[in-house]
Amino acid sequence: MPDATGLELIGQELGSAVLDTVFFRDRAKLVIEPDAIRPVLAHLRERGYTFMASLHGVDYYPQEPRLGVIYELLDMGRVDRISVKLRVPTEAPEVDSALPDRPGDPGWRTAVHQEREVYDMFGVRFRGHPDLRRILMPEDYEGHPLRRDFPQGGEPVLFTYNEPKRPRAPA
Amino acid sequence: MSPVGQDTTGQSSDISEYRKREQSITLSELDGPAADGEAADARQELLTLNFGPHHPATHGVLRLLVTLQGEVVRDIKPIIGYVHTGIEKTAEDKAYWKVIPVVERMDYLAYHFNAMTFCGAVETLAEVEVPRRAEYLRVIHMELNRIMSHLVWLGTSALDLGAISMFWYCFREREKVLDLFEMSTGQRMHTRYFQVGGVIEDIPRGYAEKLGAFVSEMPGRVEQYRALLHSNEIVLQRLRGTGLLDAARLLEFGVTGPLLRAAGNPWDLRKADPYCSYGDFDFKIPIGTVGDNYDRFNVRFAEMDESVAIIGQALEGLPEGPYITSDRKVALPPRHELATSMEALIHHFKLVTEGFRVPPGEVYYPIESPRGELGCWVRSDGSAKPARVHMRDPSFVNLQAFSEMAEGGYIADMIATLAALDPILGGIDR
Numbered sequence: 001m002p003d004a005t006g007l008e009l010i011g012q013e014l015g016s017a018v019l020d021t022v023f024f025r026d027r028a029k030l031v032i033e034p035d036a037i038r039p040v041l042a043h044l045r046e047r048g049y050t051f052m053a054s055l056h057g058v059d060y061y062p063q064e065p066r067l068g069v070i071y072e073l074l075d076m077g078r079v080d081r082i083s084v085k086l087r088v089p090t091e092a093p094e095v096d097s098a099l100p101d102r103p104g105d106p107g108w109r110t111a112v113h114q115e116r117e118v119y120d121m122f123g124v125r126f127r128g129h130p131d132l133r134r135i136l137m138p139e140d141y142e143g144h145p146l147r148r149d150f151p152q153g154g155e156p157v158l159f160t161y162n163e164p165k166r167p168r169a170p171a
Numbered sequence: 172m173s174p175v176g177q178d179t180t181g182q183s184s185d186i187s188e189y190r191k192r193e194q195s196i197t198l199s200e201l202d203g204p205a206a207d208g209e210a211a212d213a214r215q216e217l218l219t220l221n222f223g224p225h226h227p228a229t230h231g232v233l234r235l236l237v238t239l240q241g242e243v244v245r246d247i248k249p250i251i252g253y254v255h256t257g258i259e260k261t262a263e264d265k266a267y268w269k270v271i272p273v274v275e276r277m278d279y280l281a282y283h284f285n286a287m288t289f290c291g292a293v294e295t296l297a298e299v300e301v302p303r304r305a306e307y308l309r310v311i312h313m314e315l316n317r318i319m320s321h322l323v324w325l326g327t328s329a330l331d332l333g334a335i336s337m338f339w340y341c342f343r344e345r346e347k348v349l350d351l352f353e354m355s356t357g358q359r360m361h362t363r364y365f366q367v368g369g370v371i372e373d374i375p376r377g378y379a380e381k382l383g384a385f386v387s388e389m390p391g392r393v394e395q396y397r398a399l400l401h402s403n404e405i406v407l408q409r410l411r412g413t414g415l416l417d418a419a420r421l422l423e424f425g426v427t428g429p430l431l432r433a434a435g436n437p438w439d440l441r442k443a444d445p446y447c448s449y450g451d452f453d454f455k456i457p458i459g460t461v462g463d464n465y466d467r468f469n470v471r472f473a474e475m476d477e478s479v480a481i482i483g484q485a486l487e488g489l490p491e492g493p494y495i496t497s498d499r500k501v502a503l504p505p506r507h508e509l510a511t512s513m514e515a516l517i518h519h520f521k522l523v524t525e526g527f528r529v530p531p532g533e534v535y536y537p538i539e540s541p542r543g544e545l546g547c548w549v550r551s552d553g554s555a556k557p558a559r560v561h562m563r564d565p566s567f568v569n570l571q572a573f574s575e576m577a578e579g580g581y582i583a584d585m586i587a588t589l590a591a592l593d594p595i596l597g598g599i600d601r
Contacts, residue, residue, distance in 0.1 A: 024532050025295050051422055053537065054546055054563035070548065072535050072563070079443050083535060110425025113571050121259075131192065136252040136600055139189040145260055148558075152264055 004028075010047065010082070014040055029083040037086055038096050041071065045106065049073035049082055052108045055098070057118035061148035065089040067122050071098070088124060090147075097126035121146035193248060194219065194236060216240055224253050228331050228586050231596025242581050247574040251567075255600040262560040266526025267293055268367055270560060274547075275361045277562060278598030280320040283312045284540040286365035288547040289560070291446065292536035293367050296551050297529045299501050303490045305369035306448040310485045311382070312355070312364060313447075314478040318389070319348040320541040321471045321478075325396065328468075328590035332409050337399060344392050347385055354378055367527075368502045369495030379486060386483045393475050400468070410465040414576045414588030417462055424572040428543025428565055430592065433470045434462030440539040447538075451488070452481045464584075467591040501527050526555040535563075542566055542593055564598040 007028040011021040017036035022029040032040050054072040071084040088095060097115060100107025115126045116135040123144035126132055134141060143150055186194075217240055224234040232253035238246035258277055262270045274289045275282040287309060294301060326341030349359040355374050356362035364370055400406050418434035431438055439456045441449040457473030459466025495502045503522055504515035521527075529551040537546035543565030550559040573592055577585040 025298070025534055027534060029533070052425060053544055054535065054548070054561075056548055056561040056563070058533075058550055058559045058561070070533075070535075072546070072548075076438055076443070081535070081537075083533075106423075108425075109423045110568060110571065113567060117567075133189060133192065134252075136255040138252070139187065145257065146559075148263075150260075152260060 007082075010044075014043060027081070027083065029085055031085050031087075034086040034088050034095055037071075037084070037098070040084060041073075041098055041108070044073055044082065044084070048075040048077060048080070051076055052098070052110050053081070055108075055111050055114040055118065057122040057124055057146070059122060059146065059148045060087070066147075067093050067124055069095055069118060069124055090123070093122070093124040095124060095126055097128040099126075099129060101128050120144070123147070193250065217245065224250075228589065229596075230327060230589070230594055231599075233594060233596055233599075237582070237585070239582060242583075244577050244580055244582055244585050247577055247585070249570055249573060251570070251596070251599050253600065254596055258601045259560055259562065262557060264556065266555050267529060267557060268522070268526055270557060271365065271367075272361065272363045274560065274562065275363065276597065277601050278540065278542070278545070278564060278566065278595045279360070280323055280595055281316060281540045281542070281545070281598070282361050283309075283316040283365060284538060284545055285562070286363070287313060287447065288536055288538045288540075288545050288562070289549070290365050290367050291538065292534050292547045292549040293529060293557075295534045295536055296532050296549060297367070297501065297527070299368045299496055299498060301369055301447075301496060302493045303448065304373075304492045305494050305496075307485045307489050308370050308374065308494060309365060309447055310449065310452070311482050311489075312352070312370075314481045314485075315348050315351060317478045317541045318475050319345050321475050322348070324471065324541075324590075324593045325468075328587075328593075329400065329406075331586050331590040332406060334400070334403070334406065337396070340392075340396065340399070344389065351378070351382060351385060354381065366495060366502065368498060369493070371495070373494045379489075382482065382486055386479055386486065389479045390476060393472060393479075397472060407465070409584070409587050410463065410468060410591075412463050412465075413580060413584040414464045414467075414591055415462060416572060416576045420575065421462070421572060424575070425568045426543065426572050428540070428569070429467060429470045429474065430462075430543070430569060430572075432456065433459035433466035435460055440537060440544060444537075449481075452484045454481050454484075464587050464591040528553060528555050529557075537563070540565055542595065542598070543569060562598075562601060564601065566594045566596075566598040567601075570594055570599060 004023040007021050007023055011018045011030060017033050017040055018030055019033060020031040022031065051074040052071060053074045056070055058068040058070060060066050060068055065087040067090060068085055068087050073082050073084065086095065098108040098111040113135060115129050116132060118124050119126065119132050120134040120137050121144055137145065217238055220237045220239055222235040222237050223229040224232040234250040236248040236250065237244060258273055261273050265273060271286050271289060274285045277285050322341040322345045326338040329337035352362055353359050355378055356364040418431060418436040421431050421434055427438065435458050437456045437458050442456055454477045457470050457477065459470050499518040504518055508515035509519055531551050531553040533550045535546055535548045537544050545565055546563035548561040549557050552558040569592060573589065577588045
């Protein structure tokens with residue numbers, strides 16, 4: 001992990017893109033402007049954080065903006081980790097995709113499945129993702145189940161015995 | 172130039188946009204204008220095959236849409252989600268200590284690892300000190316689990332290659348590991364042995380001897396498996412040079428674990444960033460040379476040997492002392508205190524009814540599971556239930572590299588490559 005000073009230095013290099021730096025339990029985190037995600041990731045890659053360990057979503061309900069996307073980056077040479085976090089509102093949950101967008105761009109190919117999962121579970125749309133579909137839930141599913149206001153349980157499970165035998169009569 | 176699926180079945184208008192994209196084919200090698208008649212013929216010979224979800228060789232309910240040109244695999248689309256059970260959502264509705272049995276069931280061959288990464292994240296958030304004896308007991312159980320997971324992988328992978336007897340030998344040793352789990356934890360699988368702050372129970376009398384016998388027996392068994400497979404001409408021909416992918420490409424896809432090590436990159440979190448007292452043990456990291464299926468087999472063989480070595484050392488140097496933290500706010504008081512101490516009874520009641528509260532914050536805690544980096548991200552809002560639990564499961568990420576590994580090879584090699592990838596669908600779908 002970069003220490004608290006190292007994190008501040010990285011934060012200063014990135015300038016106005018960084019909203020906040022958090023150093024908590026020896027772990028470094030940058031909170032950034034959602035629109036600055038691609039330049040920030042590119043800059044961190046140049047600093048040696050070349051491996052994206054994880055990309056996941058979170059819902060901060062009832063705080064606003066509600067949805068968060070977190071990128072866990074890793075520098076394998078120095079064994080150093082840093083998290084990057086951004087927040088988007090539920091009304092317009094759009095972020096640039098971390099995938100390579102042109103030939104020659106290193107990008108983060110590992111994000112294909114993980115961005116699809118965040119879209120599936122939280123409804124965050126990644127601009128430029130070539131194949132942004134649901135990945136774990138059925139294709140015709142409505143809603144984004146990991147949002148905090150999505151109720152738990154009550155999902156009817158369709159087995160042959162409770163399948164409607166014929167269309168219901170109109171009420 | 173629409174190859175298959177649409178014009179041949181005549182159902183193009185019936186299928187949804189989603190299905191169309193799912194069934195679309197990326198033909199990188201065949202793309203471009205069909206200059207001569209041969210290329211145009213080649214396109215027409217494409218066959219799309221639905222593989223799974225219920226197929227013994229997919230190691231779970233994995234569905235693959237495979238496009239074949241003759242016997243050569245041209246395109247693979249993995250489709251997952253068949254065993255999605257919403258474990259991450261369920262975890263948000265449980266007190267911290269009740270989440271452990273839920274997350275254990277994700278990657279069902281690595282339950283101690285799932286519990287470890289969750290407990291590690293909560294311990295970091297709540298700043299709980301874990302006693303050294305508990306750390307050593309955790310290491311013993313995790314390494315036993317790694318051996319067990321690799322044995323299941325070896326048995327089923329050999330089965331995919333047509334070597335049936337391998338399966339029985341592997342499951343014989345796996346039984347011994349499960350017996351050891353039963354003796355120390357009371358359960359063979361999904362043991363709930365790891366607790367926040369330590370482990371639930373000390374090892375029983377006679378366990379050390381039984382484990383010692385296993386440690387002295389296992390290297391010989393691994394040698395037997397080697398003798399069975401490594402001088403087998405068919406196995407060698409099936410594995411060498413198939414499913415090749417170099418380390419740089421694997422890193423782009425986020426692949427870690429034995430797959431990355433087989434390609435020659437000695438990245439292992441146990442060594443690189445020791446957690447849970449792994450720094451105390453002397454072990455090597457086996458690596459391969461080119462990253463084909465043969466290297467993947469060898470790396471896992473050698474990893475079993477190294478795990479046995481770690482268990483031996485942990486058993487030898489098992490420190491005396493408590494096996495769980497004495498912090499009564501987090502861990503249950505011992506049973507005998509309940510009869511005499513009012514305070515213990517109150518703590519017990521609070522823990523069982525409400526659970527413990529964790530200071531607000533977010534922590535990502537990665538460990539080395541049998542399949543690569545397994546990370547748990549926990550967000551606490553200060554209450555007794557986690558506000559978000561995310562598992563970065565290695566199988567989910569590693570699966571992305573599968574198309575690239577298998578495309579251009581024969582369909583039989585695709586099966587071998589899928590076996591060497593070792594995907595666990597419980598972990599992929601969560």
